[in-house]
Amino acid sequence: MSQPVISIKGIKKDFKVGEITVHALRGIDLEVEEGEFIAIMGASGSGKSTMLNVLGCLDQPTSGSYWLDGVEIGSLSKNELARLRNQKLGFVFQSYNLLPRTTALENVELPLYYNNKITSKDRREKAIEALHAVGLADRMHHMPNQMSGGQQQRVAIARALVNDPRVILADEATGNLDTRTSYEIMALLQYLNEKGKTIIFVTHEHEIARFMNRSVQFKDGLVARKDNFEKRFLAAELLAMMPSNQNLI
Amino acid sequence: MNYSNLLKISMNAILRNTFRAFLTMLGIIIGVASVIAMLAIGQGSKQSIQDEMSEMGTNMIFIMPGDDRPGGVRMSSSELQSMKLTDVEAIKNECSAVSSVSPVVNSNGQAVFGNKNWPSNIYGVNNQYLEIRKYQLASGRNFTEREIKTYAKVCVIGRTIVENLFDENENPVGQTIRFGSIPFKVIGVLTEKGENGMGQDQDDLILAPYTTIQKRILSITYIQSIFASAASEDLNTLAIEQITETLRQTHNIKSTSEDDFSVRSQSEMVQTFTAISDIMTALLGAIAGISLLVGGIGIMNIMYVSVTERTREIGLRLAIGGRESDIMTQFLVESFLLSVVGGVIGILLGLVSSQAITSILSWPVVVTPASIIFAFLVCSVIGIFFGWYPARKAAGLNPIDALRYE
Numbered sequence: 292m293s294q295p296v297i298s299i300k301g302i303k304k305d306f307k308v309g310e311i312t313v314h315a316l317r318g319i320d321l322e323v324e325e326g327e328f329i330a331i332m333g334a335s336g337s338g339k340s341t342m343l344n345v346l347g348c349l350d351q352p353t354s355g356s357y358w359l360d361g362v363e364i365g366s367l368s369k370n371e372l373a374r375l376r377n378q379k380l381g382f383v384f385q386s387y388n389l390l391p392r393t394t395a396l397e398n399v400e401l402p403l404y405y406n407n408k409i410t411s412k413d414r415r416e417k418a419i420e421a422l423h424a425v426g427l428a429d430r431m432h433h434m435p436n437q438m439s440g441g442q443q444q445r446v447a448i449a450r451a452l453v454n455d456p457r458v459i460l461a462d463e464a465t466g467n468l469d470t471r472t473s474y475e476i477m478a479l480l481q482y483l484n485e486k487g488k489t490i491i492f493v494t495h496e497h498e499i500a501r502f503m504n505r506s507v508q509f510k511d512g513l514v515a516r517k518d519n520f521e522k523r524f525l526a527a528e529l530l531a532m533m534p535s536n537q538n539l540i
Numbered sequence: 541m542n543y544s545n546l547l548k549i550s551m552n553a554i555l556r557n558t559f560r561a562f563l564t565m566l567g568i569i570i571g572v573a574s575v576i577a578m579l580a581i582g583q584g585s586k587q588s589i590q591d592e593m594s595e596m597g598t599n600m601i602f603i604m605p606g607d608d609r610p611g612g613v614r615m616s617s618s619e620l621q622s623m624k625l626t627d628v629e630a631i632k633n634e635c636s637a638v639s640s641v642s643p644v645v646n647s648n649g650q651a652v653f654g655n656k657n658w659p660s661n662i663y664g665v666n667n668q669y670l671e672i673r674k675y676q677l678a679s680g681r682n683f684t685e686r687e688i689k690t691y692a693k694v695c696v697i698g699r700t701i702v703e704n705l706f707d708e709n710e711n712p713v714g715q716t717i718r719f720g721s722i723p724f725k726v727i728g729v730l731t732e733k734g735e736n737g738m739g740q741d742q743d744d745l746i747l748a749p750y751t752t753i754q755k756r757i758l759s760i761t762y763i764q765s766i767f768a769s770a771a772s773e774d775l776n777t778l779a780i781e782q783i784t785e786t787l788r789q790t791h792n793i794k795s796t797s798e799d800d801f802s803v804r805s806q807s808e809m810v811q812t813f814t815a816i817s818d819i820m821t822a823l824l825g826a827i828a829g830i831s832l833l834v835g836g837i838g839i840m841n842i843m844y845v846s847v848t849e850r851t852r853e854i855g856l857r858l859a860i861g862g863r864e865s866d867i868m869t870q871f872l873v874e875s876f877l878l879s880v881v882g883g884v885i886g887i888l889l890g891l892v893s894s895q896a897i898t899s900i901l902s903w904p905v906v907v908t909p910a911s912i913i914f915a916f917l918v919c920s921v922i923g924i925f926f927g928w929y930p931a932r933k934a935a936g937l938n939p940i941d942a943l944r945y946e
């Protein structure tokens with residue numbers, strides 16, 4: 292087997308709140324192979340988001356080591372981390388985090404502005420391509436407030452995709468959406484995974500986790516259990532069986 | 541990140557929220573405009589006072605009886621009568637720095653011509669008085685030595701007298717007016733001089749030979765004051781010294797005693813007025829400073845609030861790969877653009893409102909480049925700093941902390 296995309300060892304994360312210290316992560320080991328679609332599960336407060344933020348280089352662990360694509364993160368400067376976030380990682384938030392009063396296309400273009408290798412012509416082309424990939428070709432010039440939650444999350448996924456990252460990290464990306472729309476998002480992510488993208492997906496819903504190959508259970512800042520699913524559910528199939536079609540994208 | 545990307549990001553951010561941008565600029569516009577207008581008013585009044593003073597002649601010197609020590613007017617009637625014609629002669633003969641000198645006696649009363657009359661002042665002077673006071677003849681002539689010697693009943697009148705005693709197309713020269721009960725033949729008319737720095741009408745006067753006034757109106761032999769002019773402005777101080785020395789001699793004042801007269805120069809008055817107008821400028825400057833402060837705090841507030849409000853945006857930009865420096869530069873460019881555009885609009889508004897003040901209130905205004913630069917610089921620096929500083933703080937955060945900011 293080739294080198295894992297992500298490899299972490301003994302990751303700990305403490306938060307100091309006044310006098311007390313919260314041990315959000317208490318020693319996590321995890322390896323993620325290229326092309327995996329992996330669920331991080333667990334009860335509320337078990338440390339899932341904290342883990343994902345560390346993996347996304349949005350936050351630094353208190354101790355432990357993290358290799359992304361063979362590079363030790365702990366040794367990198369702030370600017371080098373920014374470059375990693377820009378080019379190797381794509382983050383999808385529960386609350387979308389789109390820039391208001393900014394069209395879908397411009398929102399998707401945003402990461403490309405911070406990538407020096409991309410010319411302004413490429414920028415537009417790549418953003419259009421990403422919006423096509425998430426099925427929003429006809430909403431390119433819409434503002435976030437003119438789109439449904441599901442559509443906004445698709446824009447956010449397109450934004451995470453646009454720099455062709457090694458890994459996509461999603462934190463409760465379906466948390467604000469109804470079942471049908473959640474399935475649509477999952478179908479999209481499964482499609483991207485099929486094409487080779489590595490995806491790490493935080494959720495506390497078991498039905499959603501069954502769309503993935505593998506799940507990691509967190510409990511009180513530790514990995515409680517790891518499962519491999521022999522057969523994952525296909526979101527597209529489930530969608531086709533759903534009775535109503537009213538939520539068409 | 542390259543500069544065109546950066547400019548584009550900043551422009552997009554401004555255009556995305558034009559109303560916020562407008563409010564931000566408004567602080568700077570009003571700050572700059574009010575400071576410029578305030579300083580223009582201050583400079584304007586100062587300038588107009590100085591103009592009028594120098595028109596009055598800066599090398600003029602006047603000598604009055606009585607000492608004029610600060611802290612009290614102490615004049616006895618004997619002191620008031622202490623000045624004689626011989627003093628004038630002595631100054632004329634002995635003070636090399638003095639170019640012209642004239643005695644002055646004056647009386648007020650009613651000037652009458654036909655059925656019109658006008659309350660005014662008649663000044664008894666010699667024929668050098670016009671030169672000392674920088675008056676010019678519009679028509680007619682000045683009086684002669686001979687007329688002075690013979691107590692001639694002739695006079696030269698100012699514009700205000702002409703306007704109040706004569707009809708529009710009547711030629712005053714050659715006519716005879718009465719002052720009190722004495723008839724005076726008008727031999728000359730002065731050009732208009734307008735108001736002086738203290739708002740006095742300088743054209744409301746009648747000039748006649750001092751001998752005539754002494755003898756026919758006041759029945760006195762002393763003179764009330766002396767006007768002289770230094771040969772040049774540089775010689776003012778020397779002239780004053782020479783006059784003081786001469787008068788102490790003619791008045792037989794012992795070296796231990798005080799003068800029984802006082803010598804003042806016009807340039808001293810100019811200095812006094814300049815000092816007053818400096819105080820005025822300082823006052824207006826203080827008002828401008830306060831408006832700058834208020835404007836500055838306004839700019840500060842709106843910049844600070846809008847940047848703080850955008851902490852989540854900063855978090856997102858960090859999360860998708862913006863570097864700390866990219867974000868700082870973006871906000872620096874944004875606040876620079878807003879401050880400069882706002883500042884330029886502010887300058888235009890300041891110029892327009894200064895013009896409006898002149899044309900509506902007819903106050904004199906002078907807009908100096910220094911005030912424009914000052915107002916512009918201070919406001920833009922405040923704007924740029926407070927647009928940049930909170931952004932710098934936010935850009936230094938962990939991306940997740942900026943994203944979570946509420």
Ligand SMILES: Nc1ncnc2c1ncn2[C@@H]1O[C@H](COP(=O)(O)OP(=O)(O)OP(=O)(O)O)[C@@H](O)[C@H]1O
Nearest residue numbers: 306308313315334335336337338339340341342495
């Ligand atoms: N910034 C912070 N400061 C202090 N404590 C924090 C912070 N972020 C997280 N924690 C604590 O760390 C622990 C793990 O939080 P985390 O957000 O990772 O949980 P989670 O598994 O994502 O929960 P949920 O399912 O509710 O999102 C919690 O006890 C939380 O209170």
Ligand SMILES: [Mg+2]
Nearest residue numbers: 339340341462
């Ligand atoms: Mg969470």
